Amino acid sequence: MTALIVIGAFLLLLAALPFLIEAMRTPMSKARQNTAPGQIASLSQGATHFRWHGREDGKVVLCIHGLSTPSYVFAATERSLAGLGYRVLSYDLYGRGHSARVKGDQTLAFFLTQVDDLLRDQNVDGKLNVLGFSMGAQIATAFTAQNLNRVDALILVAPAGVSPKTAGNRSSLWQAPIIGDWMTRVAGGWNLRRELVEHRSIATVIPDFEDRQAGETYMRGFLPAVLSSRRHLLPMSLTPNLKRCQGIPTLAFWGTDDPIVPLSAMGQLARHAPDAHHAQIKGAGHNLLQTHPAQVADHLAVFLKT
Numbered sequence: 001m002t003a004l005i006v007i008g009a010f011l012l013l014l015a016a017l018p019f020l021i022e023a024m025r026t027p028m029s030k031a032r033q034n035t036a037p038g039q040i041a042s043l044s045q046g047a048t049h050f051r052w053h054g055r056e057d058g059k060v061v062l063c064i065h066g067l068s069t070p071s072y073v074f075a076a077t078e079r080s081l082a083g084l085g086y087r088v089l090s091y092d093l094y095g096r097g098h099s100a101r102v103k104g105d106q107t108l109a110f111f112l113t114q115v116d117d118l119l120r121d122q123n124v125d126g127k128l129n130v131l132g133f134s135m136g137a138q139i140a141t142a143f144t145a146q147n148l149n150r151v152d153a154l155i156l157v158a159p160a161g162v163s164p165k166t167a168g169n170r171s172s173l174w175q176a177p178i179i180g181d182w183m184t185r186v187a188g189g190w191n192l193r194r195e196l197v198e199h200r201s202i203a204t205v206i207p208d209f210e211d212r213q214a215g216e217t218y219m220r221g222f223l224p225a226v227l228s229s230r231r232h233l234l235p236m237s238l239t240p241n242l243k244r245c246q247g248i249p250t251l252a253f254w255g256t257d258d259p260i261v262p263l264s265a266m267g268q269l270a271r272h273a274p275d276a277h278h279a280q281i282k283g284a285g286h287n288l289l290q291t292h293p294a295q296v297a298d299h300l301a302v303f304l305k306t
Helices: 002-024 071-083 108-121 135-146 179-198 209-216 222-232 239-243 264-272 293-305
Strands: 039-042 047-053 060-064 087-091 128-133 151-157 250-255 277-281
Touching: 002 179, 039 108, 047 071, 047 108, 060 071, 060 108, 060 135, 071 087, 071 128, 071 293, 087 108, 108 135, 128 135, 135 151, 135 239, 151 293, 179 209, 179 222, 239 264, 250 264, 250 293, 264 277, 277 293
Parallel strands: 060 087, 060 128, 128 151, 151 250, 250 277
Antiparallel strands: 039 047, 047 087
Protein backbone atom coordinates (compact mmCIF):
# COMPACT_ATOMS: atom_id res chain seq x y z
CA MET A 1 0.00 0.00 0.00
CA THR A 2 2.78 2.39 0.97
CA ALA A 3 4.63 1.57 -2.26
CA LEU A 4 1.53 2.40 -4.31
CA ILE A 5 1.20 5.73 -2.55
CA VAL A 6 4.85 6.55 -3.26
CA ILE A 7 4.52 5.54 -6.91
CA GLY A 8 1.33 7.56 -7.24
CA ALA A 9 2.95 10.62 -5.68
CA PHE A 10 5.94 10.25 -7.99
CA LEU A 11 3.72 10.01 -11.08
CA LEU A 12 1.73 13.02 -9.94
CA LEU A 13 4.95 14.99 -9.50
CA LEU A 14 6.09 14.02 -13.00
CA ALA A 15 2.79 15.16 -14.45
CA ALA A 16 2.92 18.47 -12.57
CA LEU A 17 6.63 19.14 -13.16
CA PRO A 18 6.35 20.95 -16.53
CA PHE A 19 3.65 23.27 -15.18
CA LEU A 20 5.68 24.01 -12.06
CA ILE A 21 8.80 24.76 -14.09
CA GLU A 22 6.91 26.95 -16.54
CA ALA A 23 5.28 28.86 -13.66
CA MET A 24 8.74 29.60 -12.24
CA ARG A 25 9.86 31.31 -15.43
CA THR A 26 9.71 35.11 -15.74
CA PRO A 27 6.38 36.37 -17.11
CA MET A 28 6.11 38.96 -19.86
CA SER A 29 4.36 41.62 -17.79
CA LYS A 30 3.18 45.07 -18.85
CA ALA A 31 5.90 46.55 -16.66
CA ARG A 32 8.51 44.56 -18.57
CA GLN A 33 6.99 45.56 -21.91
CA ASN A 34 7.24 49.20 -20.86
CA THR A 35 11.03 48.77 -20.74
CA ALA A 36 11.17 47.49 -24.33
CA PRO A 37 13.32 49.45 -26.81
CA GLY A 38 10.35 50.36 -28.99
CA GLN A 39 6.60 50.58 -28.76
CA ILE A 40 3.76 48.23 -27.86
CA ALA A 41 0.63 47.92 -30.03
CA SER A 42 -2.58 46.40 -28.67
CA LEU A 43 -3.70 44.11 -31.47
CA SER A 44 -6.60 41.68 -31.82
CA GLN A 45 -4.62 38.68 -30.56
CA GLY A 46 -2.44 40.45 -28.03
CA ALA A 47 0.20 43.11 -27.40
CA THR A 48 2.97 43.31 -30.01
CA HIS A 49 6.37 44.93 -29.56
CA PHE A 50 7.59 46.82 -32.66
CA ARG A 51 10.15 49.40 -33.72
CA TRP A 52 10.52 51.87 -36.57
CA HIS A 53 13.87 52.87 -38.07
CA GLY A 54 14.70 55.35 -40.81
CA ARG A 55 13.10 58.40 -42.38
CA GLU A 56 9.35 58.75 -42.02
CA ASP A 57 8.80 59.41 -45.71
CA GLY A 58 10.80 56.36 -46.84
CA LYS A 59 9.27 53.30 -48.45
CA VAL A 60 8.45 50.68 -45.83
CA VAL A 61 10.43 47.46 -45.39
CA LEU A 62 8.70 44.97 -43.11
CA CYS A 63 11.13 42.61 -41.31
CA ILE A 64 9.89 39.30 -39.90
CA HIS A 65 12.20 37.25 -37.67
CA GLY A 66 12.42 33.49 -37.21
CA LEU A 67 11.63 30.73 -34.76
CA SER A 68 13.58 31.63 -31.64
CA THR A 69 15.32 34.97 -32.14
CA PRO A 70 13.31 38.20 -31.58
CA SER A 71 13.45 41.25 -33.79
CA TYR A 72 16.84 42.38 -32.49
CA VAL A 73 18.27 39.95 -35.05
CA PHE A 74 17.73 42.79 -37.55
CA ALA A 75 19.96 45.27 -35.71
CA ALA A 76 22.41 45.65 -38.59
CA THR A 77 19.82 45.19 -41.33
CA GLU A 78 17.70 48.01 -39.94
CA ARG A 79 20.65 50.40 -40.05
CA SER A 80 21.60 49.33 -43.57
CA LEU A 81 18.09 49.78 -44.95
CA ALA A 82 17.60 53.06 -43.12
CA GLY A 83 20.87 54.26 -44.66
CA LEU A 84 19.41 53.50 -48.09
CA GLY A 85 16.45 55.75 -47.34
CA TYR A 86 13.91 53.12 -46.32
CA ARG A 87 11.59 53.14 -43.32
CA VAL A 88 12.02 49.81 -41.51
CA LEU A 89 9.36 48.15 -39.38
CA SER A 90 10.46 45.19 -37.25
CA TYR A 91 8.44 43.43 -34.56
CA ASP A 92 8.43 40.44 -32.20
CA LEU A 93 6.32 37.43 -33.10
CA TYR A 94 3.92 36.32 -30.38
CA GLY A 95 5.71 34.34 -27.69
CA ARG A 96 9.06 35.99 -28.37
CA GLY A 97 10.84 39.12 -27.23
CA HIS A 98 8.51 41.67 -25.65
CA SER A 99 5.34 40.55 -27.43
CA ALA A 100 2.47 38.84 -25.61
CA ARG A 101 2.37 35.13 -24.88
CA VAL A 102 -0.78 34.32 -26.82
CA LYS A 103 -2.64 31.04 -26.54
CA GLY A 104 -3.53 29.10 -29.69
CA ASP A 105 -1.78 27.13 -32.41
CA GLN A 106 0.96 29.13 -34.09
CA THR A 107 -0.13 28.49 -37.64
CA LEU A 108 0.57 30.55 -40.71
CA ALA A 109 -2.86 32.18 -40.39
CA PHE A 110 -2.08 33.02 -36.75
CA PHE A 111 1.05 34.98 -37.71
CA LEU A 112 -0.52 36.57 -40.79
CA THR A 113 -3.23 38.01 -38.55
CA GLN A 114 -0.51 39.59 -36.42
CA VAL A 115 1.10 41.13 -39.51
CA ASP A 116 -2.18 42.48 -40.85
CA ASP A 117 -3.15 43.87 -37.45
CA LEU A 118 0.20 45.61 -37.01
CA LEU A 119 0.19 47.19 -40.47
CA ARG A 120 -3.37 48.39 -39.92
CA ASP A 121 -2.51 49.75 -36.48
CA GLN A 122 0.46 51.66 -37.94
CA ASN A 123 -1.51 52.91 -40.95
CA VAL A 124 0.73 51.18 -43.46
CA ASP A 125 -1.55 50.90 -46.45
CA GLY A 126 0.74 51.60 -49.39
CA LYS A 127 3.36 49.55 -51.20
CA LEU A 128 6.12 47.93 -49.18
CA ASN A 129 9.02 45.50 -49.32
CA VAL A 130 8.97 42.36 -47.15
CA LEU A 131 11.99 40.63 -45.61
CA GLY A 132 11.78 37.33 -43.74
CA PHE A 133 14.52 35.47 -41.87
CA SER A 134 14.38 31.69 -41.42
CA MET A 135 10.80 30.84 -40.31
CA GLY A 136 9.97 34.49 -40.97
CA ALA A 137 10.57 33.77 -44.66
CA GLN A 138 7.56 31.44 -44.61
CA ILE A 139 5.41 34.22 -43.15
CA ALA A 140 6.85 36.82 -45.52
CA THR A 141 6.20 34.65 -48.59
CA ALA A 142 2.63 33.89 -47.53
CA PHE A 143 1.96 37.58 -46.86
CA THR A 144 3.33 38.46 -50.28
CA ALA A 145 1.23 35.77 -51.98
CA GLN A 146 -1.88 37.28 -50.38
CA ASN A 147 -0.90 40.89 -51.16
CA LEU A 148 0.67 40.80 -54.62
CA ASN A 149 -0.53 44.31 -55.42
CA ARG A 150 1.10 45.72 -52.27
CA VAL A 151 4.57 44.14 -52.31
CA ASP A 152 7.38 45.60 -54.42
CA ALA A 153 10.06 43.08 -53.45
CA LEU A 154 10.45 39.91 -51.38
CA ILE A 155 13.69 39.17 -49.52
CA LEU A 156 14.30 35.74 -47.97
CA VAL A 157 17.22 35.16 -45.59
CA ALA A 158 18.12 31.51 -44.87
CA PRO A 159 14.50 30.59 -45.63
CA ALA A 160 12.90 27.69 -43.78
CA GLY A 161 10.28 25.54 -45.44
CA VAL A 162 11.99 25.10 -48.79
CA SER A 163 12.25 21.35 -48.21
CA PRO A 164 11.48 18.92 -45.36
CA LYS A 165 15.16 19.04 -44.41
CA THR A 166 14.83 22.72 -43.54
CA ALA A 167 11.75 22.30 -41.36
CA GLY A 168 13.71 22.06 -38.12
CA ASN A 169 16.07 19.75 -36.33
CA ARG A 170 13.79 18.37 -33.60
CA SER A 171 13.03 14.64 -33.56
CA SER A 172 9.43 13.48 -33.82
CA LEU A 173 9.46 12.65 -30.11
CA TRP A 174 9.93 16.32 -29.19
CA GLN A 175 6.90 17.28 -31.26
CA ALA A 176 4.68 14.36 -30.22
CA PRO A 177 1.48 15.15 -28.29
CA ILE A 178 1.74 15.14 -24.48
CA ILE A 179 5.33 13.81 -24.29
CA GLY A 180 6.55 16.65 -26.51
CA ASP A 181 4.87 19.22 -24.30
CA TRP A 182 6.39 17.60 -21.20
CA MET A 183 9.89 17.45 -22.69
CA THR A 184 9.75 21.01 -24.01
CA ARG A 185 8.77 22.58 -20.70
CA VAL A 186 11.15 20.45 -18.63
CA ALA A 187 14.23 20.09 -20.85
CA GLY A 188 13.56 22.34 -23.86
CA GLY A 189 15.43 25.30 -22.43
CA TRP A 190 18.49 23.23 -21.64
CA ASN A 191 18.41 21.61 -25.07
CA LEU A 192 18.11 24.92 -26.93
CA ARG A 193 20.93 26.46 -24.88
CA ARG A 194 23.09 23.43 -25.72
CA GLU A 195 22.39 23.94 -29.43
CA LEU A 196 23.35 27.60 -29.13
CA VAL A 197 26.70 26.61 -27.63
CA GLU A 198 27.29 24.11 -30.45
CA HIS A 199 26.44 26.68 -33.14
CA ARG A 200 28.01 29.69 -31.44
CA SER A 201 29.31 32.14 -33.99
CA ILE A 202 31.49 35.21 -33.88
CA ALA A 203 28.79 37.86 -34.10
CA THR A 204 29.91 41.27 -35.33
CA VAL A 205 26.71 43.15 -34.52
CA ILE A 206 25.60 41.86 -31.10
CA PRO A 207 28.59 40.36 -29.24
CA ASP A 208 26.37 38.45 -26.78
CA PHE A 209 23.94 37.28 -29.47
CA GLU A 210 23.67 33.63 -28.39
CA ASP A 211 23.51 34.62 -24.71
CA ARG A 212 20.52 36.85 -25.45
CA GLN A 213 18.89 33.99 -27.33
CA ALA A 214 19.49 31.72 -24.36
CA GLY A 215 17.89 34.31 -22.10
CA GLU A 216 14.61 33.84 -23.96
CA THR A 217 14.35 30.29 -22.59
CA TYR A 218 13.91 31.67 -19.07
CA MET A 219 10.81 33.63 -20.11
CA ARG A 220 7.38 32.13 -19.50
CA GLY A 221 5.58 31.11 -22.70
CA PHE A 222 8.63 31.15 -24.96
CA LEU A 223 9.26 27.41 -25.14
CA PRO A 224 5.57 26.51 -25.70
CA ALA A 225 5.49 29.10 -28.50
CA VAL A 226 8.56 27.58 -30.15
CA LEU A 227 7.04 24.10 -29.88
CA SER A 228 3.77 25.29 -31.39
CA SER A 229 5.59 26.86 -34.34
CA ARG A 230 7.58 23.66 -34.85
CA ARG A 231 4.37 21.70 -34.99
CA HIS A 232 2.14 24.00 -37.00
CA LEU A 233 4.32 26.16 -39.24
CA LEU A 234 7.87 24.90 -39.81
CA PRO A 235 6.75 21.61 -41.43
CA MET A 236 4.80 23.57 -44.05
CA SER A 237 6.36 24.01 -47.47
CA LEU A 238 7.14 27.55 -48.54
CA THR A 239 7.00 26.72 -52.25
CA PRO A 240 3.21 26.85 -52.95
CA ASN A 241 3.08 30.46 -51.79
CA LEU A 242 6.36 31.22 -53.53
CA LYS A 243 4.90 30.06 -56.85
CA ARG A 244 2.10 32.59 -56.39
CA CYS A 245 4.72 35.33 -56.09
CA GLN A 246 5.92 35.03 -59.69
CA GLY A 247 6.53 38.53 -60.98
CA ILE A 248 7.54 39.88 -57.56
CA PRO A 249 11.31 40.63 -57.53
CA THR A 250 12.80 38.15 -55.07
CA LEU A 251 16.23 37.88 -53.45
CA ALA A 252 17.30 34.88 -51.35
CA PHE A 253 20.33 34.85 -49.04
CA TRP A 254 22.21 31.64 -48.23
CA GLY A 255 25.04 30.90 -45.84
CA THR A 256 27.45 28.41 -47.38
CA ASP A 257 28.05 26.83 -43.93
CA ASP A 258 24.48 26.98 -42.64
CA PRO A 259 23.77 23.81 -40.58
CA ILE A 260 20.03 24.56 -40.34
CA VAL A 261 19.09 25.60 -43.88
CA PRO A 262 21.66 23.86 -46.10
CA LEU A 263 22.95 25.43 -49.28
CA SER A 264 21.29 22.62 -51.26
CA ALA A 265 17.95 24.32 -50.54
CA MET A 266 18.99 27.10 -52.92
CA GLY A 267 18.63 24.80 -55.91
CA GLN A 268 15.24 23.62 -54.73
CA LEU A 269 13.99 27.18 -54.33
CA ALA A 270 15.37 28.10 -57.76
CA ARG A 271 13.29 25.38 -59.39
CA HIS A 272 10.11 26.89 -57.99
CA ALA A 273 11.14 30.53 -58.49
CA PRO A 274 13.40 30.59 -61.57
CA ASP A 275 13.50 34.39 -61.68
CA ALA A 276 14.69 34.81 -58.09
CA HIS A 277 18.10 36.30 -57.39
CA HIS A 278 20.46 34.49 -55.02
CA ALA A 279 23.26 35.71 -52.78
CA GLN A 280 25.67 33.20 -51.26
CA ILE A 281 27.54 34.46 -48.22
CA LYS A 282 30.78 32.50 -48.04
CA GLY A 283 31.62 31.06 -44.64
CA ALA A 284 28.31 32.19 -43.10
CA GLY A 285 26.12 30.00 -40.94
CA HIS A 286 22.45 30.48 -40.12
CA ASN A 287 23.02 33.79 -38.31
CA LEU A 288 24.47 35.54 -41.33
CA LEU A 289 22.60 38.75 -40.49
CA GLN A 290 24.81 38.98 -37.41
CA THR A 291 28.09 37.57 -38.65
CA HIS A 292 28.23 39.04 -42.18
CA PRO A 293 26.27 42.32 -42.05
CA ALA A 294 28.44 44.13 -44.60
CA GLN A 295 27.96 41.47 -47.29
CA VAL A 296 24.23 41.38 -46.65
CA ALA A 297 24.05 45.18 -46.86
CA ASP A 298 25.93 45.24 -50.17
CA HIS A 299 23.59 42.71 -51.79
CA LEU A 300 20.52 44.51 -50.45
CA ALA A 301 21.71 47.83 -51.85
CA VAL A 302 22.25 46.40 -55.33
CA PHE A 303 19.01 44.41 -55.37
CA LEU A 304 16.74 47.20 -54.12
CA LYS A 305 18.36 49.75 -56.41
CA THR A 306 17.76 47.64 -59.50
